[in-house]
Amino acid sequence: MTMNAAIRSAMDVMMERDDNIVVFGEDIGYFGGVFRCTEGLQAKYGSTRVFDTPIAEGGIIGAAVGMGAYGLRPVVEIQFADYVYPGLDQLISEAARLRYRSSAEFTAPMTVRMPCGGGIHGGQTHSQSPESLFTHVCGLTTVLPSNPYDAKGLLIASIEDDDPVIFLEPKRIYNGPFDGHHDQPVVPWSSHPLGEVPDGYYRVELGKAAIRRPGADVTVLAYGTMVHVAAAAASETGIDAEIIDLRTLLPLDTDTIEESVNKTGRCVIVHEATRTSGFGAELSATVQELCFYRLEAPIERVTGWDTPYPHAQEWDYFPGPARVGAALRRVMEA
Amino acid sequence: MTMNAAIRSAMDVMMERDDNIVVFGEDIGYFGGVFRCTEGLQAKYGSTRVFDTPIAEGGIIGAAVGMGAYGLRPVVEIQFADYVYPGLDQLISEAARLRYRSSAEFTAPMTVRMPCGGGIHGGQTHSQSPESLFTHVCGLTTVLPSNPYDAKGLLIASIEDDDPVIFLEPKRIYNGPFDGHHDQPVVPWSSHPLGEVPDGYYRVELGKAAIRRPGADVTVLAYGTMVHVAAAAASETGIDAEIIDLRTLLPLDTDTIEESVNKTGRCVIVHEATRTSGFGAELSATVQELCFYRLEAPIERVTGWDTPYPHAQEWDYFPGPARVGAALRRVMEA
Amino acid sequence: MIEAVPLRFGIPEPPARPGELADFSYLDVPAAGSVARPAVDTRPSDMRDLAYSLIRVLDEQGVAVGPWDPQADVAALHEGLRAMVMTRAYDDRMTTAQRQGKTSFYMRCTGEEAIAVGHALELQARDMFFPTYRQQGWLIARRWPLVDMMCQVLSNEKDRLHGRQMPIMYSARDAGFFSISGNLGTQYIQAVGWAMASAIKGDTCIASGVVGEGTTAEADFHHALTFATTYQAPVILNVVNNQWAISSFQGIAGGSQSTFAARAIGYGIPALRVDGNDYLAVLSATRWAAERARTNYGPTLIEWVTYRAAAHSTSDDPSRYRPADEWKSWPLGDPIERLKNHLIARTEWSEEQHSELVASSDREVLAAAKEAENYGTLLDGRVPSARSIFEDVFKAMPQHLERQRRQMEEGR
Amino acid sequence: MIEAVPLRFGIPEPPARPGELADFSYLDVPAAGSVARPAVDTRPSDMRDLAYSLIRVLDEQGVAVGPWDPQADVAALHEGLRAMVMTRAYDDRMTTAQRQGKTSFYMRCTGEEAIAVGHALELQARDMFFPTYRQQGWLIARRWPLVDMMCQVLSNEKDRLHGRQMPIMYSARDAGFFSISGNLGTQYIQAVGWAMASAIKGDTCIASGVVGEGTTAEADFHHALTFATTYQAPVILNVVNNQWAISSFQGIAGGSQSTFAARAIGYGIPALRVDGNDYLAVLSATRWAAERARTNYGPTLIEWVTYRAAAHSTSDDPSRYRPADEWKSWPLGDPIERLKNHLIARTEWSEEQHSELVASSDREVLAAAKEAENYGTLLDGRVPSARSIFEDVFKAMPQHLERQRRQMEEGR
Numbered sequence A, B: 001m002t003m004n005a006a007i008r009s010a011m012d013v014m015m016e017r018d019d020n021i022v023v024f025g026e027d028i029g030y031f032g033g034v035f036r037c038t039e040g041l042q043a044k045y046g047s048t049r050v051f052d053t054p055i056a057e058g059g060i061i062g063a064a065v066g067m068g069a070y071g072l073r074p075v076v077e078i079q080f081a082d083y084v085y086p087g088l089d090q091l092i093s094e095a096a097r098l099r100y101r102s103s104a105e106f107t108a109p110m111t112v113r114m115p116c117g118g119g120i121h122g123g124q125t126h127s128q129s130p131e132s133l134f135t136h137v138c139g140l141t142t143v144l145p146s147n148p149y150d151a152k153g154l155l156i157a158s159i160e161d162d163d164p165v166i167f168l169e170p171k172r173i174y175n176g177p178f179d180g181h182h183d184q185p186v187v188p189w190s191s192h193p194l195g196e197v198p199d200g201y202y203r204v205e206l207g208k209a210a211i212r213r214p215g216a217d218v219t220v221l222a223y224g225t226m227v228h229v230a231a232a233a234a235s236e237t238g239i240d241a242e243i244i245d246l247r248t249l250l251p252l253d254t255d256t257i258e259e260s261v262n263k264t265g266r267c268v269i270v271h272e273a274t275r276t277s278g279f280g281a282e283l284s285a286t287v288q289e290l291c292f293y294r295l296e297a298p299i300e301r302v303t304g305w306d307t308p309y310p311h312a313q314e315w316d317y318f319p320g321p322a323r324v325g326a327a328l329r330r331v332m333e334a
Numbered sequence C, D: 001m002i003e004a005v006p007l008r009f010g011i012p013e014p015p016a017r018p019g020e021l022a023d024f025s026y027l028d029v030p031a032a033g034s035v036a037r038p039a040v041d042t043r044p045s046d047m048r049d050l051a052y053s054l055i056r057v058l059d060e061q062g063v064a065v066g067p068w069d070p071q072a073d074v075a076a077l078h079e080g081l082r083a084m085v086m087t088r089a090y091d092d093r094m095t096t097a098q099r100q101g102k103t104s105f106y107m108r109c110t111g112e113e114a115i116a117v118g119h120a121l122e123l124q125a126r127d128m129f130f131p132t133y134r135q136q137g138w139l140i141a142r143r144w145p146l147v148d149m150m151c152q153v154l155s156n157e158k159d160r161l162h163g164r165q166m167p168i169m170y171s172a173r174d175a176g177f178f179s180i181s182g183n184l185g186t187q188y189i190q191a192v193g194w195a196m197a198s199a200i201k202g203d204t205c206i207a208s209g210v211v212g213e214g215t216t217a218e219a220d221f222h223h224a225l226t227f228a229t230t231y232q233a234p235v236i237l238n239v240v241n242n243q244w245a246i247s248s249f250q251g252i253a254g255g256s257q258s259t260f261a262a263r264a265i266g267y268g269i270p271a272l273r274v275d276g277n278d279y280l281a282v283l284s285a286t287r288w289a290a291e292r293a294r295t296n297y298g299p300t301l302i303e304w305v306t307y308r309a310a311a312h313s314t315s316d317d318p319s320r321y322r323p324a325d326e327w328k329s330w331p332l333g334d335p336i337e338r339l340k341n342h343l344i345a346r347t348e349w350s351e352e353q354h355s356e357l358v359a360s361s362d363r364e365v366l367a368a369a370k371e372a373e374n375y376g377t378l379l380d381g382r383v384p385s386a387r388s389i390f391e392d393v394f395k396a397m398p399q400h401l402e403r404q405r406r407q408m409e410e411g412r
């Protein structure tokens, strides 16, 4: 199953189980969304539970907060993560704070889905990875899957969560585990074990990382597309890296991270977002707080550059296997 | 001179020198702003250059971008940093990107002033410190002064800068160098050397930190109110801390930081913002990248907790001298 | 082709600044009873004129006249009067408490009591109100415990919000009163979302949201109107035009070029413009809009024309930006006085009864304050525990917050 | 008290979906010449009806009739026709280039050419236009080099924007064309800010901003109207209502309950609703609004009623959500055909001349394309250098970006 199909399946399964779940966003109704993630849902559940919205991300998220306060569980789509900013005030000041400021009289059980990341020649307004902004906002849970199986299980867990969850979808891997080799054809999810997705209900718990590749020499912290890039870098360098797929950025699975880095003594962090104050900063700070005395080399960050995402030079910006591999070598030689 | 007076003086000096400078925001005209930072400016320069705006932070910043493109230099006030979120899209997607996306055909030379930080019983919507969000946005310069002298010189440099600058004003130290001892009266700026502010034009360059207290044992990285808290902690613990006042968060003065930590081998980072993905994360990651082999103890972060800023329990949230002092002791004992 | 003239920059100025004579000539006040009352199923396009008129029921003699007379029975009006008087007594008391340092902050609604009180008594128990910080009258009208209100303002050990929220940021689900946000306007689109949810479920309760005229400039005002019209949400969208937004008069929000009620017209939403100091007009306009919403005729915007008689908050000094005595010249008077006079005109009330009501309200408020202060104040430091600041960030406290709470307790 | 009925949730549906018959009965089309033309100094409140009518100049025979006839001379009309035909030829060519993989993306403006072209030729050189991605007609009308436009679309070595921006995100200050943003609506309030700046400086040039009808729902639409009315900014606020926003018909943005022109009324801003496929109406309405702005009568909103004849973009397939042949039934026709017929009716043009214009435009575009492709395409990889992605983030490159550029070059 592709990742978009898995995401669609998660919403389908949950809408069948709970008729307080409503799905809305720009072009997600009759049309099924620009990435087809809601295809068929309006036909199945009707336009009272699955509907298009005006082009107003602030309105979409604000309305969802009100619906959540009523007792519904809205699952909304922001067409691209690059367009979430008009809705940030409703997320930061309202959704994330409602439980706290009302001492749980009112809550905002909602899921905000948005495609993120580059690699599709989308330029600076269709490629962004704003995850670190969300992780700085207490009250938000931030999820970013790397494969169809997790995407479905994590989305179900997110929808069932009683607080707002930001669910980021790396659009470059909707159709296959892209590993950064843009010159080669992408293998489809159908030929990948994590592309095997049960039709029914299952959860992947929030806040739990997964070790994608056990290894002894260096810990790689990654999420989304970068998990596959890291895997490619490991096999190409032959370095015995332990690749941790964080899956949930907040709350962060520090136990798994700590255990791994204490074992390997080395750590490379990879993300596509710009470097300064990206989530890699928090990861690096956390690792050195937890594992300082075990570290044998400086923690490295391999990230997008501190520039907007360029269009034509996309692959000079994207942190590919070569850059990750070089970082692995550096920390091993250090 | 108080810090608000210094800020007012900076705008006054610059408005005299350059009639392309306009000042606007909510209640900043006839009234002079809720913190009096623009008092007298409308009377002096008229309501064509100093005027009130509708209550729309997005409109204020969006209009400023358009004015900047025309050739003016808007200096706008957001009444509280807690209210900048409705304006984030115009800051992130527009002001910060305009030069890049137009290859410098159009630019946004504007300064966005906003009071930040707690300690005035303002609760969660009058106490926030969102600086780390801005530092993640390439194209924005982020400034956060700790005293009247710097505030004026940095604001003048910000207004003269040809790109958008976020200018955060720690409201708790408008009137004096509050050091976290809320049970004691605050000494006024008039009795502090950095409260001596020349009337005329001068610049404090962006991107340059200042060493407030030279020391041999541990480096403290702080900014704004926390500079004074750190000073109190140092003197109360008797630990010979080198206190670095960052002044500009982005671009960051890594040279000064590197030199200091390489000397002391220890580092404590202090900020008022929530911890996770706060600017302390970037500082910690940067320090361990630059000084890994010199570090003798884990880098510590003393920050606000990962909760909204509470009202009645404000002083349990605020990172005061006791918490900073304890961190200093820990890193010395480590 | 026209020859070029230099462009002029215009900025609206209030009619009077400190030292000048108050001047409300910009507001024209039609006679009570002069505005027609269309049936609730009237098409919005057939009643646009309502956005430019001013619905008033009480005439100069205090007599209820015209088609908008709600024909309210005396008991209901006594109840409204009680709540308005109590609200003012409450505001007085809390203002004093703030001066005494028992709390950090307070906001009055003096002169605007009729709106929240009338609205509260006209809407139903399961409806949801999305208020601003100036709608305390709703809680008092709904007889939410004064002591609970005060404990929140005092941030004491009995504060239902555990001292986390600034004073006056009440949350009272049991009174149909949504948690107040410190961020202006955000509740407006939330009210629409709540109303959409009610319609999605085929429920029967409606929502009502409030913003001040200054806040109409925020994005969420536009979002609320757009979503309300597209989905025909069962919601009342109130704009309390009290002429001032802190120091900015209503012209800064665009009030010099049009009415705030008229904003709704372009969205195809019907709008009423109502004398907000006329308690009977408040009941009547609320009833009309609520009936529209309940019978699937969709949203209504109501501009309540009133005046912010007091300071914006205890941190504000209005004499810096408007004539100190401006309220004296306010053409629509004092809502309490006007309802009082109406009842007296109906011989259902007297000056003596009124003085007794005022006195008993003061006594009730004083007693409540005494009780509330027994539970502590910000001054005596008997505030909720520090531990509680880590609660309710999430439903279940995550590991990192437990760790931070431990650190706090260890003084780290 | 009315008895409770279950609430209903409504969501507007387009008149026709794929497989169904196209149906534009929701649009009523008054006869050309039937709408009055008020003097530019008319008070907004005296011309609200313009927001609900439809200004049209060309009648069924292609004859210009009524008070809005701009009396344009033939040369000007030939110029407009040339630009519209060239724009369509350009769109055809770039669509092909995208299919050939020479670029990643393209967006056509087919059926909407009259709006940007007429606007461009009516406004002045120093005015500033804040466009959407569907206003390429402006650049062609202003004779901005086709080759430069193409080099941007191809992201090649001559791309003025150094390949950093997605195709069609032109920036052309020298043509009075503001940098296009990928974020909808942001330019609208910027246009107002630019106009405020012009007024602040006592300058004589005005601004014009554009959004699509779908984008009227964004916050910046509201901000633009609020600021424009408060400061009476010299700006034209255009809403291009082409009936569709990707897959969402105009009812989703609120168009079923009112017109988009009417949005302006509530702000006290005058609004024109204009047949956007009538080139003469475009000239005339633009002239009226520009003259208001230039003579200090403030902002005007213009709703241009048109139809998005092509796909939203090369990534879109409209046959998934609307009848494939919907355009054939569009009541306002094709702007190029209509201007052509008008000129023929005036015996100032012929079918032969038109075919020759089309052919020569194709030749000119083809020649430009050949030249542009010589400088490279996304396909052959002759794109701007990677180094350049670090430039223009700030005016002066800060240390950390220099360090990162070095790291990139070292393959770190």
Ligand SMILES: Cc1ncc(C[n+]2csc(CCOP(=O)(O)OP(=O)(O)O)c2C)c(N)n1
Binding pocket: B026, B055, B079, B083, B086, C132, C134, C182, C183, C184, C211, C212, C213, C214, C215, C216, C240, C242, C244, C245, C246, C308, C312
């Ligand atoms: C988003 C946001 N911006 C600014 C403020 C600061 N502020 C608090 S109240 C206020 C004035 C509001 O005026 P109005 O909407 O007319 O309501 P009123 O106070 O008159 O009842 C302002 C600017 C805020 N709380 N939130």
Ligand SMILES: Cc1ncc(C[n+]2csc(CCOP(=O)(O)OP(=O)(O)O)c2C)c(N)n1
Binding pocket: A026, A055, A079, A083, A086, D132, D134, D182, D183, D184, D211, D212, D213, D214, D215, D216, D240, D242, D244, D245, D246, D308, D312
């Ligand atoms: C803030 C934002 N939200 C969503 C999008 C995605 N998007 C691009 S074009 C479009 C439709 C715009 O429709 P309309 O405003 O009618 O303009 P048109 O395409 O019809 O010219 C959408 C939703 C975007 N670019 N920016």
Ligand SMILES: [Mg+2]
Binding pocket: C212, C213, C214, C240, C241, C242, C243, C244, C245, C246, C308
């Ligand atoms: Mg007000």
Ligand SMILES: [Mg+2]
Binding pocket: D212, D213, D214, D240, D241, D242, D243, D244, D245, D246, D308
């Ligand atoms: Mg459209």
